[in-house]
Amino acid sequence: MRQSFILKLILLIALILALLTTRMQYANEEETLLTSEFHYHSPSAFNKLLWGHVQGLGADFMLLDVFLLYDTASSTKQKSHVLWQALLETIQLAQALDPKFYDVYHIAIPILAYDAELPKESISLAYLGAKALPLNWQIPFTAGFIAYDTAHDYHNAAKLMTIAANAPNPPSLAIHLAARFLKKDIDDASAISFLKHMLQITPKKYHKGIKKRLSEIINKNK
Amino acid sequence: MTRIVFLISRLTCLELLQNKAFRILLTAAAIAPMASFIFSNLFMQNIGKVFIDGLLALNHLFAWLFILFFTAPLLGRDLESKTCYFLLCPPVTRNQYLIGRFIGLLLIFLLLFAVLAISGTLITWVLFDSSYVAYMAGLTLTSPVSIAFFLFLNYLSVMGAVIFIFSWATGIAELMLFSSAILFLSWIFPPVLNALQNPEVAKQAPSWSTFLLDSIYQLLPHLNGTTIATSIAYGEKIPLIHILAFSFEHISYVMIGVLLASIIFKKRDL
Numbered sequence: 001m002r003q004s005f006i007l008k009l010i011l012l013i014a015l016i017l018a019l020l021t022t023r024m025q026y027a028n029e030e031e032t033l034l035t036s037e038f039h040y041h042s043p044s045a046f047n048k049l050l051w052g053h054v055q056g057l058g059a060d061f062m063l064l065d066v067f068l069l070y071d072t073a074s075s076t077k078q079k080s081h082v083l084w085q086a087l088l089e090t091i092q093l094a095q096a097l098d099p100k101f102y103d104v105y106h107i108a109i110p111i112l113a114y115d116a117e118l119p120k121e122s123i124s125l126a127y128l129g130a131k132a133l134p135l136n137w138q139i140p141f142t143a144g145f146i147a148y149d150t151a152h153d154y155h156n157a158a159k160l161m162t163i164a165a166n167a168p169n170p171p172s173l174a175i176h177l178a179a180r181f182l183k184k185d186i187d188d189a190s191a192i193s194f195l196k197h198m199l200q201i202t203p204k205k206y207h208k209g210i211k212k213r214l215s216e217i218i219n220k221n222k
Numbered sequence: 223m224t225r226i227v228f229l230i231s232r233l234t235c236l237e238l239l240q241n242k243a244f245r246i247l248l249t250a251a252a253i254a255p256m257a258s259f260i261f262s263n264l265f266m267q268n269i270g271k272v273f274i275d276g277l278l279a280l281n282h283l284f285a286w287l288f289i290l291f292f293t294a295p296l297l298g299r300d301l302e303s304k305t306c307y308f309l310l311c312p313p314v315t316r317n318q319y320l321i322g323r324f325i326g327l328l329l330i331f332l333l334l335f336a337v338l339a340i341s342g343t344l345i346t347w348v349l350f351d352s353s354y355v356a357y358m359a360g361l362t363l364t365s366p367v368s369i370a371f372f373l374f375l376n377y378l379s380v381m382g383a384v385i386f387i388f389s390w391a392t393g394i395a396e397l398m399l400f401s402s403a404i405l406f407l408s409w410i411f412p413p414v415l416n417a418l419q420n421p422e423v424a425k426q427a428p429s430w431s432t433f434l435l436d437s438i439y440q441l442l443p444h445l446n447g448t449t450i451a452t453s454i455a456y457g458e459k460i461p462l463i464h465i466l467a468f469s470f471e472h473i474s475y476v477m478i479g480v481l482l483a484s485i486i487f488k489k490r491d492l
Binding site for chain 1 (some may be wrong): 261264265266268271274276278279282356377409410412413414417435440444445446448452456467470473474475477478481482484485
């Protein structure tokens with residue numbers, strides 16, 4: 001009996017040591033803080049705590065909130081700063097919960113730039129997206145154009161478009177625009193071409209802001 | 223000894239399979255991935271990723287339901303209504319009873335995850351047809367299986383903790399209370415520890431708190447299966463050594479739980 005107890009104790013100690021060794025060796029890496037050139041307010045740790053081990057699902061629900069907030073904000077006749085700010089915070093939370101969720105960037109970057117008129121936040125979000133999804137050319141491609149056209153930030157425009165041009169399988173337009181942005185030489189025809197491309201890849205529901213910008217460029221030429 | 227353990231585990235399996243509530247749970251596990259598919263169709267591009275998120279959440283939910291409403295009550299009833307006395311007649315030893323009960327619960331737990339995996343795979347195969355190819359985001363036919371596998375191993379640790387609690391608990395209430403506490407603490411500790419790494423939070427927290435929380439966290443089962451399952455579902459390559467280390471970690475945790483339980487249960491006054 002005593003022998004059996006001692007054997008169990010030895011086995012127990014061996015298992016505990018093995019467990020601790022395994023945990024220490026393959027402990028989770030620290031999350032590196034993503035940075036961009038613009039100040040980006042990251043959501044509180046409480047929100048991440050709330051969603052625990054299902055942060056991906058949390059990001060999905062936050063994106064559904066974004067759709068709802070967009071509908072409300074875009075349907076009010078007077079421009080509501082509060083609603084667009086709430087939209088921005090929800091987008092930031094969705095991005096923080098799941099940085100690799102492409103839908104967040106796909107929807108939020110044009111909305112923030114053209115509808116909410118927050119181009120700097122849009123560019124900041126794009127930098128985070130480019131870091132989280134380095135093989136994706138669409139995020140820096142879209143944000144690069146927004147940086148040039150709306151924010152008039154030629155430095156970041158060239159930088160983002162270069163990131164897009166260096167991603168796998170970029171469109172020839174990205175390479176063309178990267179070169180032009182670097183020379184600060186972009187014509188309205190290229191801008192119109194890009195915005196028409198945006199209309200093709202963005203859902204119809206979110207065309208309002210893009211069409212508004214397109215008509216501004218076209219009317220400028222008349 | 224093996225025969226007795228086999229008989230007790232078989233009894234445990236039959237007890238659960240004949241439980242109406244468990245049959246409803248099993249049916250729900252077979253149907254629930256469909257809800258995840260429907261939810262994923264609300265999105266535009268990453269439909270596969272949203273489906274995976276839903277499957278992960280469902281696996282977690284069913285694991286919690288099984289542990290709280292089937293494992294703890296079944297073991298608690300043995301103590302409160304003294305059912306264990308019938309099973310502990312000679313030549314059945316306390317160790318054989320404990321291990322038999324544990325293996326029975328484990329087999330039914332495995333059945334639950336198998337149903338979730340099969341159901342998820344069938345939905346992926348049948349409903350995610352060629353029109354979804356551009357939106358799959360790393361979802362493959364093996365994704366539901368890998369999710370179920372990793373989360374099963376995850377909650378295996380929790381089952382080990384529950385069997386340890388059973389070895390000294392006095393009834394259903396204590397078992398459910400402490401099992402809930404184990405699940406809750408295992409759930410919230412990783413985000414809390416991650417939050418403490420944030421410089422703004424670290425400034426306000428006392429220096430000893432991180433060490434204390436980390437030490438307590440080492441006693442709890444680590445619910446780190448979600449990270450690996452999500453990475454695989456996104457199509458990222460995880461080194462085989464990490465998967466083996468993960469499996470070893472959880473198997474050794476459950477063995478520690480069962481071993482401690484057998485030491486304590488052998489000596490306790492029933």
